Amino acid sequence: MLPESIREELCAIVGAKNCLDKKEALVAYSYDATPMQQALPDVVVMPQSTAEIQQVMRVAARHHIPIVTRGAGSNLCGGTIPVGGGIVLVLSRMNQIVEIDEQNLTITVQPGVRTVDIHQAVEELGLFYPPDPGSMVISTIGGNIALNSGGLRGLKYGTTKDYVLGLEAVLPNGEVIRTGGKLMKDVAGYDLTKLLVGSEGTLAIITEAILKLIPKPQTQRVMLAMFSDMAQAARSVSDIIANRIIPGTLEFLDQGTIRVVEDFKQIGLPTDVAAILLIGQDGEPQTVDRDMGQIAAICEKNNAVQIKVATTAEEADEVMTARRSALAALSRMRPTTILEDATVPRASIAPMVAAIQEITERYDLRICTFGHAGDGNLHPTCMTDARNTEEIERVEHAFEEIFAAAIDLGGTITGEHGVGIVKAPYLEWKVGAAGMEIMKGIKHAFDPHNLLNPDKMFAKQSRNRVVIQRA
Amino acid sequence: MLKEALVKKLDYDELSNCMRCGFCQPACPTFRETGYEAASPRGRIALMKAVADGVMEPDKNFVDQMNLCLGCRACEPVCPAGVPYGQLIEQTREAIEEVQEHPWWVKLVRKLAFFHLFPHQKRMYQLGGLLRFYQRSGVQKVVRKLGVLSILPKQMREMEAIMPEASGKGIVDFFGGTVIPAAGERKYRVGMFHGCIMDVLFNETNRNTVRILSEAGCEVIIAPDQVCCGALHAHSGEREQARHLARKNVAAFHKADVDIIVSNAGGCGAMLQDYDHLLAEDAEWQERAQWFASRVKDISEVLTLLVEPKEWQSLPQRITYQSSCHLRNGMKVTKEPVNLLQAIPGATYVQLREGDRCCGSAGIYNLVQPEMAGSLLDEKMGHVAATQADILVTSNPGCLLQMKAGIHRAGLEGKMEAVHIVDLLARVQQKEKPLSPPE
Ligand SMILES: Cc1cc2nc3c(=O)[nH]c(=O)nc-3n(C[C@H](O)[C@H](O)[C@H](O)COP(=O)(O)OP(=O)(O)OC[C@H]3O[C@@H](n4cnc5c(N)ncnc54)[C@H](O)[C@@H]3O)c2cc1C
Ligand code: SF4
Ligand code: SF4
Numbered sequence: 001m002l003p004e005s006i007r008e009e010l011c012a013i014v015g016a017k018n019c020l021d022k023k024e025a026l027v028a029y030s031y032d033a034t035p036m037q038q039a040l041p042d043v044v045v046m047p048q049s050t051a052e053i054q055q056v057m058r059v060a061a062r063h064h065i066p067i068v069t070r071g072a073g074s075n076l077c078g079g080t081i082p083v084g085g086g087i088v089l090v091l092s093r094m095n096q097i098v099e100i101d102e103q104n105l106t107i108t109v110q111p112g113v114r115t116v117d118i119h120q121a122v123e124e125l126g127l128f129y130p131p132d133p134g135s136m137v138i139s140t141i142g143g144n145i146a147l148n149s150g151g152l153r154g155l156k157y158g159t160t161k162d163y164v165l166g167l168e169a170v171l172p173n174g175e176v177i178r179t180g181g182k183l184m185k186d187v188a189g190y191d192l193t194k195l196l197v198g199s200e201g202t203l204a205i206i207t208e209a210i211l212k213l214i215p216k217p218q219t220q221r222v223m224l225a226m227f228s229d230m231a232q233a234a235r236s237v238s239d240i241i242a243n244r245i246i247p248g249t250l251e252f253l254d255q256g257t258i259r260v261v262e263d264f265k266q267i268g269l270p271t272d273v274a275a276i277l278l279i280g281q282d283g284e285p286q287t288v289d290r291d292m293g294q295i296a297a298i299c300e301k302n303n304a305v306q307i308k309v310a311t312t313a314e315e316a317d318e319v320m321t322a323r324r325s326a327l328a329a330l331s332r333m334r335p336t337t338i339l340e341d342a343t344v345p346r347a348s349i350a351p352m353v354a355a356i357q358e359i360t361e362r363y364d365l366r367i368c369t370f371g372h373a374g375d376g377n378l379h380p381t382c383m384t385d386a387r388n389t390e391e392i393e394r395v396e397h398a399f400e401e402i403f404a405a406a407i408d409l410g411g412t413i414t415g416e417h418g419v420g421i422v423k424a425p426y427l428e429w430k431v432g433a434a435g436m437e438i439m440k441g442i443k444h445a446f447d448p449h450n451l452l453n454p455d456k457m458f459a460k461q462s463r464n465r466v467v468i469q470r471a
Numbered sequence: 472m473l474k475e476a477l478v479k480k481l482d483y484d485e486l487s488n489c490m491r492c493g494f495c496q497p498a499c500p501t502f503r504e505t506g507y508e509a510a511s512p513r514g515r516i517a518l519m520k521a522v523a524d525g526v527m528e529p530d531k532n533f534v535d536q537m538n539l540c541l542g543c544r545a546c547e548p549v550c551p552a553g554v555p556y557g558q559l560i561e562q563t564r565e566a567i568e569e570v571q572e573h574p575w576w577v578k579l580v581r582k583l584a585f586f587h588l589f590p591h592q593k594r595m596y597q598l599g600g601l602l603r604f605y606q607r608s609g610v611q612k613v614v615r616k617l618g619v620l621s622i623l624p625k626q627m628r629e630m631e632a633i634m635p636e637a638s639g640k641g642i643v644d645f646f647g648g649t650v651i652p653a654a655g656e657r658k659y660r661v662g663m664f665h666g667c668i669m670d671v672l673f674n675e676t677n678r679n680t681v682r683i684l685s686e687a688g689c690e691v692i693i694a695p696d697q698v699c700c701g702a703l704h705a706h707s708g709e710r711e712q713a714r715h716l717a718r719k720n721v722a723a724f725h726k727a728d729v730d731i732i733v734s735n736a737g738g739c740g741a742m743l744q745d746y747d748h749l750l751a752e753d754a755e756w757q758e759r760a761q762w763f764a765s766r767v768k769d770i771s772e773v774l775t776l777l778v779e780p781k782e783w784q785s786l787p788q789r790i791t792y793q794s795s796c797h798l799r800n801g802m803k804v805t806k807e808p809v810n811l812l813q814a815i816p817g818a819t820y821v822q823l824r825e826g827d828r829c830c831g832s833a834g835i836y837n838l839v840q841p842e843m844a845g846s847l848l849d850e851k852m853g854h855v856a857a858t859q860a861d862i863l864v865t866s867n868p869g870c871l872l873q874m875k876a877g878i879h880r881a882g883l884e885g886k887m888e889a890v891h892i893v894d895l896l897a898r899v900q901q902k903e904k905p906l907s908p909p910e
Contacts, residue, residue, distance in 0.1 A: 024532040027521045028509035033492045040526075046506075073508070074493045092506050114497075138493045328551035335487040337552070386487065 002042040006063055010045055013055045018046040029088040032073035032080040034422060035338050036386050041082040046090045050176060050207040058174040060087060066454050069201040071143030074135045076339055077420025079200055083455045091142055097121055104182045105213045106165060111142025111206050128216040130157035142206050148198035150416040155374030156246045161197045168208035169196060172447040182210055200418050201453040203446040217282035221292050222319050223309040225299040226273040233275035234350035236302045237373050245291050249280035250374030251323050254353055257368040264329035267321055273305060277373060278323045326370045334383035340399060342406040343415030346376040355405040356380050363398040377415035424459035473529045476566035477522050486520040489554045495546035500829045500847055501539050509536050512546035512556050519563055537563050539843060541836055542706050543796035543829035561705050568708025585709050589667050589699040590716055599671035600639025633875035638674035642681060643693050651681055651691040658688035662729035666739050667699035673868050679897035680735045680770055687777035696723040702742035706834050717746045718756055721763045735770040735893050737867040741801025743767040769798055770893055771807035783899040785817030791860035793874060795867035796829050808866055808892055815899050824854040832873030852881040863889045
């Protein structure tokens, strides 16, 4: 419980109706999309401006109250769970698009703007903001930046980090910094923009962002290729890239996912195939046609059992249904759905999927895998029931082995969902002891009193495992 | 106590099925309006679960958030996990109603409305007769002139201003019987659900429904023992009374042995289609309830199967469509009404921006939550005005009244009319009216 006087200080800054400590408000901001995680804050504060955030930050600093910044709360790493209580700072009311600059091809936004609203606003002008996390209809740009979110177009266009040109942010001492700007080149000092991207709300509160835009691609085409062998699907992915084609989308579903999707949607997917690739290309019409032809030929050479190229918008929609329905289909199987995130170099997708299958069987669980084949970012998804504690323990061990397998294959413990509290114990596996030290140093430089999102990224105790270096 | 009642009523499995992804939030009008997590479907489910888990007491704030929900169910179709939010909120409201202490006059009004008025169709007609007398005899004019209405809250005044002409007679009286033969070859035997308010305030729509169906080759059975669908009851926490009404309707239509049960009110249709859930634990009725629920169709679905737009009259006007929540989210009917409207020769169909968002009517919501309902309606009318349509079509009486109120409120009277889809289709069919009864 926060002393009444502090609550009054906060209310004086943002107004009583934007400063909530009724139980119903505390419950409503006690969770995010991460399964099985929940903790109540002491107070929920909804600021409307950078100046208000500065003042709130100063109050927090004076009284040593932890602050958890929250966009839409759609993250899957426990990033917005107020584990140590304190303030949940909700930025969803700072949701204005400040400017679209067609001369410089930039857009300036407040942190609470939804990703999908950015897409809409710029596409109306024939422009394009490529990062498209699967959650873009709800997620905020602040959350995207803080987690460096990726999406279906990551392979060809990169992720959020590749589009953030400049930031405004409030530091834990209440000062405001501005990094970067409407510049494509800037090497003055350390790159604080890139440092804040992916910092998971642990270094500063992002209050404004300048994003890079590109022209909108003219056409878009998609196809589905089905394989009876995972290795052949994976080889097709490598062959496509080796042929100097970078598809706009390159997604895959494993057999388990295909079966569940077909069960759910009855769209006529063959349930005996081992993998389906969803491949899309965008750009100039001739280039797209040429690429799609070559991609089809490559898949055929690798013994694809069936290839379905969409020729009309309706067919494209049908083809996309397979990928789009994956989560919906899986999440209806059991009460609790754990959507995880492990990444390997794309050449290692086949052994990684095999490893996940072996681990799943050994622990007697239901884990299906789908994800971004093009960039090696896999989403092993476990269907379980949080109430079955014995099973949940097995799930925990299985995922630990899955992350270990990813690292063994030269990969990482998270490709886009972030570390948060969920992956914190494993971070050292990836970055090593020296890496941890330097990261902690950076955290200390920004936030000496550990006010911003404490206990995220840096676990109190790390998992006992040496980092495996690949030759 | 409320807590016990909630723990007993809430389907804990379904609460657990919510994975808190938040995909439902952009669809939710109350969340869009407030930006407040607790006023979103994900938030409300989290609050329900927190109560079930013992994390919080179901205090006044909890009840307020549950009451602020429109029950529009826009959150359901977008939910990846398929959480049946509509059922969860009804369970919650049933629990709240069980323990809630209303002031005496609210109790009285509820009791009168839910138990002594809606379930008794004869009384509805009597009230309709009274209302008709009020409207026709000149009393309404006098009352309006005297300014007596100024004592009513704004929402009620607006409703009084747009109230359609009531009828003291139902369609059975009009047609002089309960079986209306198909014009020409009989394709289906269709049971007509006439609704309680529908048959009093929108009697003409009901008449048009029967006529259009008959002309399209349906033998129309107006099952005589049918009663109110119970939607208002279920949404207000009177689920037991809703079950009671459901059994009566199931019996009435089962006896009539129809192929299809047609509804021309989205709110009623969704409720009728839900009878199998409502009576799932009633061993005696379960099977017949399933029989019933599987036969319920919206009028637009039936007409899509049967009518031939080529024979329609040309209607050179701009038409737009406000989709009714329960038709869309409950009955999952989205394309049929639009296809029918687009098929009208000569007409220009303009899509209403956010035509799939609740207008704020939501049963009696506009009376109990005037502030939220008012701001949703204003937003809606902004989009409506932008279409520059001549005709605003809906397919549910509540929405139709709300749209009429909205047109009045936005000063669009004379520029635009709100019409039920059936009445519009009757207009373009414009054949002789062989079946229309003597007034
Ligand atoms: C179904 C589903 C699909 C998803 N698909 C993808 C996907 O394809 N790719 C992907 O990358 N992610 C995905 N996610 C994860 C998540 O949606 C993204 O990480 C998203 O960027 C989070 O945005 P948010 O606004 O919800 O942020 P939140 O969840 O509110 O916050 C996320 C983190 O950012 C911090 N933060 C938020 N705003 C600020 C700010 N202004 N300043 C500083 N720190 C801040 C928070 O403290 C927290 O640590 C998915 C999630 C779901 C539920
Ligand atoms: S969309 Fe469904 S699963 Fe997701 S938060 Fe809403 S109700 Fe829960
Ligand atoms: S029923 Fe409508 S108002 Fe209620 S939570 Fe769902 S979308 Fe929101």
